[in-house]
Amino acid sequence: MNRSEIKIERIITYRRILLKLYNDGEKNIFSYQLANKCQVSSAQVRRDLMDIGYSGSPANGYEVQCLIKSIAEFIDPDKKQGIALVGLGNLGRAIIDYFNGQSLKLEIVALFDKNPNKINRVIAGCHSYHINDLKEIIIKNNIKTAVISVPSTDAQQVADVLVDGGIKGILNYAPIILNVPDSIYVQNRDMITTLEKVSYFANYNNK
Amino acid sequence: MNRSEIKIERIITYRRILLKLYNDGEKNIFSYQLANKCQVSSAQVRRDLMDIGYSGSPANGYEVQCLIKSIAEFIDPDKKQGIALVGLGNLGRAIIDYFNGQSLKLEIVALFDKNPNKINRVIAGCHSYHINDLKEIIIKNNIKTAVISVPSTDAQQVADVLVDGGIKGILNYAPIILNVPDSIYVQNRDMITTLEKVSYFANYNNK
Numbered sequence: 001m002n003r004s005e006i007k008i009e010r011i012i013t014y015r016r017i018l019l020k021l022y023n024d025g026e027k028n029i030f031s032y033q034l035a036n037k038c039q040v041s042s043a044q045v046r047r048d049l050m051d052i053g054y055s056g057s058p059a060n061g062y063e064v065q066c067l068i069k070s071i072a073e074f075i076d077p078d079k080k081q082g083i084a085l086v087g088l089g090n091l092g093r094a095i096i097d098y099f100n101g102q103s104l105k106l107e108i109v110a111l112f113d114k115n116p117n118k119i120n121r122v123i124a125g126c127h128s129y130h131i132n133d134l135k136e137i138i139i140k141n142n143i144k145t146a147v148i149s150v151p152s153t154d155a156q157q158v159a160d161v162l163v164d165g166g167i168k169g170i171l172n173y174a175p176i177i178l179n180v181p182d183s184i185y186v187q188n189r190d191m192i193t194t195l196e197k198v199s200y201f202a203n204y205n206n207k
Numbered sequence: 208m209n210r211s212e213i214k215i216e217r218i219i220t221y222r223r224i225l226l227k228l229y230n231d232g233e234k235n236i237f238s239y240q241l242a243n244k245c246q247v248s249s250a251q252v253r254r255d256l257m258d259i260g261y262s263g264s265p266a267n268g269y270e271v272q273c274l275i276k277s278i279a280e281f282i283d284p285d286k287k288q289g290i291a292l293v294g295l296g297n298l299g300r301a302i303i304d305y306f307n308g309q310s311l312k313l314e315i316v317a318l319f320d321k322n323p324n325k326i327n328r329v330i331a332g333c334h335s336y337h338i339n340d341l342k343e344i345i346i347k348n349n350i351k352t353a354v355i356s357v358p359s360t361d362a363q364q365v366a367d368v369l370v371d372g373g374i375k376g377i378l379n380y381a382p383i384i385l386n387v388p389d390s391i392y393v394q395n396r397d398m399i400t401t402l403e404k405v406s407y408f409a410n411y412n413n414k
Contacts, residue, residue: 005404005408008404008407008408009400009404012400012403012404012407013384013395013400016382016383016384016397016399016400017384020383037384038384039384075403075407077406077410081406081410083402083406089301089304090297090298090300090301090304091297091298091301091305093297094296094297094298094301094356094398095398097296097297098298098382098398098399099398099399099402102382102399103399103402103403106402106403106406144406144409144410145402145405145406145409147402149301167409168408168409168410169405169406169408169409169410170405171401171402171405175223175305175309176223176227177220177223177224177244177245177246185405185408185409185411187401187404187405187408188220189396189401190223191301191302191305191306192223192305192306192309192310193216193219193220193223194378194394194396195290195306195310195313195352195354195378196219196282196310196313197212197215197216197219197394198352198376198377198378198392198394199284199288199290199313199351199352199376200215200219200282201212201215201375201376201392201394202351202352202374202375202376202392203284203288203351203375203376204392
């Protein structure tokens, strides 16, 4: 993960916290408060917010609502964008449950599976298709972002079709490293790697 | 995420790739090949492997089996460790399905939920308990690592009990930032933040 990716992840995290504060009725926040909640330094928060072009008045703290708006202008696509999700096992369903309705500009709009019992259904307001129709549907709907939640044995084949259909960003939950062109952004979220890492630091903290 | 965390994540990823190569019958690998598969530089791979104390012979490539062993000595706990998982919705079940049997030294050994229909059951060989018994069970079994896969409204309360019971590392899938002591290692894996990030880079790549 390079610096730019870490920065973007921080800025998206600021927004998540700011939205919660806004819903709780908070009007202003100081950089050190936001920093504390995100476990970064105040200087880092101020630098990040300058980079997105937010010119608040740090003497009185930042205005929560304005800051949310500035982050949205920096991060969000201009218009609402659809996301494809491939793999309707427990993980795929969990992602739909967690995600839809939580983002103003992003929405999972098409689901895919190879199991005939899982296709031609509506899950959380979203239609499911056979995986054979993947390329056609993503091209037709101009979908540029996809989630892979299939078993690792199927993941590379799914990725190939996604790339072929014009997908530019992939969130990959399968525990393999996908082989895709450099121009495609891939975020791996292998649960095994993550849990091994957490366990490593749990033991390290425990020494 | 600091440098040390990123390094540990890279080393764990090397192992995942090496295990796959080993199962495919590969005996040796050059640093540039491993680097290509992980999308990092060869120099980075060599530096990381020196740091874990692996002294291979780069002229003929690294021996896959020895390298796996060296990484295991560096990363893995000395003996098998149990993990607690709290929240038996779709996500919790997906994590159990993905994880158990995939790691030699880590195993999810206790499940928790507040829904009476989901407790006192055996899921993938693992017993489920009522969340009221969380603290008692993790202390009794000396569990130091936990996964939170409950809705965000319940996550902080669960984290408080985990910390109280001696947990040192938390993998948090709920879309909130947990408030825990500095000594506890928390890895947030909020799906909303992640998908917003992937979509940002998908659009960025698309420009």
